[in-house]
Structures are given as C-alpha cells and as structure tokens.
Amino acid sequence: xxxxxxxxxxxxxxxxxxxxxxxxxxxxxxxxxxxxxxxxxxxxxxxxxxxxxxxxxxxxxxxxxxxxxxxxxxxxxxxxxxxxxxxxxxxxxxxxxxxxxxxxxxxxxxxxxxxxxxxxxxxxxxxxxxxxxxxxxxxxxxxxxxxxxxxxxxxxxxxxxxxxxxxxxxxxxxxxxxxxxxxxxxxxxxxxxxxxxxxxxxxxxxxxxxxxxxxxxxxxxxxxxxxxxxxxxxxxxxxxxxxxx
Numbered sequence: 001x002x003x004x005x006x007x008x009x010x011x012x013x014x015x016x017x018x019x020x021x022x023x024x025x026x027x028x029x030x031x032x033x034x035x036x037x038x039x040x041x042x043x044x045x046x047x048x049x050x051x052x053x054x055x056x057x058x059x060x061x062x063x064x065x066x067x068x069x070x071x072x073x074x075x076x077x078x079x080x081x082x083x084x085x086x087x088x089x090x091x092x093x094x095x096x097x098x099x100x101x102x103x104x105x106x107x108x109x110x111x112x113x114x115x116x117x118x119x120x121x122x123x124x125x126x127x128x129x130x131x132x133x134x135x136x137x138x139x140x141x142x143x144x145x146x147x148x149x150x151x152x153x154x155x156x157x158x159x160x161x162x163x164x165x166x167x168x169x170x171x172x173x174x175x176x177x178x179x180x181x182x183x184x185x186x187x188x189x190x191x192x193x194x195x196x197x198x199x200x201x202x203x204x205x206x207x208x209x210x211x212x213x214x215x216x217x218x219x220x221x222x223x224x225x226x227x228x229x230x231x232x233x234x235x236x237x238x239x240x241x242x243x244x245x
Contacts, residue, residue, distance in 0.1 A: 002043075002047060003047070004040065004047050007036065008044075008204075010040075011037055011040050012204065014033055014036055015033060015208055018033065019212070019216050027087050030087075030149075031088065031089065034101050034102070037201075038101045038104055041104070041105045041106070041108050041201060042055055042058055042104075044198050045057070045108050045198075047197065048194040048198070049184060049187065053187070056183050057179070057180040058104050060179050060180065060183060061104045061107035062101060064103065064172065064175055064176050064179065065100060065176065066095065066099060068175075069095045070092070070094075072168065073093065073094040073095050074093065074094070078167065078168035078172065079165045079168035080152065080156075080162045080165055081153060082153075082165075083150060083153070084099070085150065087149045088149055103172070103176065106136050106201075106202075106205070107133065107177075108198045109132075109198040109199070110130075110133035111129045111177060112187075112198035112199055113198070113233045113234065113237040114233070115187065115188070115195065116199065116236075116240040117237055117240060120187070122181040122185075125177070125181065126174060126181055130170050130174045130176070130177055131170060134170045134173055136202075136205060136229075138166070139213065139230070141161045142221075145160060146219075152165075159222055190244045199238070202230070202233070202234055203237075205230070206226075206231060209226055210223050210227035210230075
C-alpha cells in the first residue's frame with residue numbers, strides 16, 4: 001500500500017476520534033493531527049510529482065507563510081492584530097514554528113483543486129488556488145481561536161475574526177502560488193490521476209469540518225460559512241475530475 005493511503009487513512013481515523021479525546025490531551029492531539037496532515041500532503045506530493053517538485057513547493061509555502069506570520073504578529077499586517085498562545089509549541093518572533101505547517105499542509109490540495117477548475121495557466125490558477133486556501137481558513141480560524149491557540153483582541157464580525165484576516169490569507173496565498181507556478185509549472189492534476197490524493201484531502205477536510213462544526217461543536221455559523229466557502233471549490237473540482245474518467 002502506498003504511503004499516502006496509509007497516512008490518509010490514519011488522518012481520517014485520528015480526526016474522527018478527536019472529539020472523544022480527553023480535554024487534558026487535546027493540545028497534544030491537535031499538534032499530532034497537524035503533523036499527520038502535513039505528512040499526508042507531503043506524501044501525496046512526492047508520489048505525484050517526485051521529491052523535488054512534490055516537496056519543494058510545499059516547503060516554500062510553509063516558509064512564505066511563516067515569514068508573513070512574523071510580519072503579521074509584529075505589525076498587524078496583513079492579517080490584523082492577533083497573538084499566539086503557547087499551545088502550538090516553541091515560537092520564533094512570537095510565531096509558533098508549527099504555524100508554518102498550516103500554510104504548507106493545505107497548499108497542494110488548494111493548488112490541485114484550482115488546476116482542476118481552471119487549468120494550468122498561472123494567471124487564473126494562482127488566484128483561484130489562493131481563494132481555495134483562504135476558504136479553508138473560514139473553518140480554521142474560528143475553531144483555533146475558540147480553543148485558545150491564538151486570539152484577536154479587537155474581535156471581528158465573523159465569529160470574532162476580522163475581514164482583514166481573510167484578505168491577508170488571500171494576499172499571502174497569491175505569493176505562495178506565484179512561487180509554486182515557477183517551481184512546478186507543468187503540474188497537470190488530471191494526468192494519470194496525479195491530483196487524486198490532494199483532491200481527496202481537500203474534499204475530506206470540507207466534509208469533515210462541516211459535519212464537526214454543525215453536529216459535534218454546534219457552531220452553525222462556522223459550519224455554514226466554511227461549507228459554503230470550501231464547497232465553491234470542492235464541488236467544481238470534483239465535477240471536473242469525474243468528467244475526466
């Protein structure tokens with residue numbers, strides 16, 4: 001069995017079990033799931049594109065995202081004023097090292113989804129990928145802020161999160177995927193099913209987060225907002241993949 005399938009199965013099992021984790025172990029479980037999701041995305045990239053083209057863009061996404069986070073914590077730009085707690089582990093410049101994983105682990109799924117929707121042309125694929133990545137944060141930010149991993153002192157209209165945060169995610173995503181388009185310009189997600197693993201990650205995240213927020217955590221606004229945002233990309237990407245079979 002290929003490493004991606006093993007890791008993906010383990011990720012699904014871990015996320016399904018997460019609501020049953022005792023409260024005193026939730027921080028460790030969260031860190032573990034972040035690491036597992038990153039490993040799953042990296043395994044997919046390596047299998048689909050080889051080590052250099054598969055891992056290089058993912059690493060670049062993490063590095064760019066972390067650099068922008070350093071600026072964000074220090075200046076309030078481009079995301080708005082926020083601070084990290086100690087829950088995500090060691091920090092550099094007020095930013096947990098693990099924060100880089102958030103940008104890295106969903107970058108390839110967003111890139112593949114965009115490729116399925118609009119094709120390989122960077123002028124269209126880059127902004128669509130940035131929007132697909134930002135759509136995931138519509139789920140991520142409210143939950144992580146609610147659980148105390150970071151905080152927004154001035155609050156915001158969407159579940160306590162300001163609009164500037166999502167604009168910052170989109171702008172950072174543009175930079176991430178502009179670099180991605182240079183590092184791996186001939187990536188074609190429909191070729192020999194090379195995008196299937198990344199698409200599965202995006203769709204599972206969409207469905208799993210929507211269910212968890214609606215049913216388990218009773219956060220209807222986050223459930224509806226995130227399901228709508230990610231669904232705008234997951235549904236057309238799935239349709240494109242199904243049409244290719």
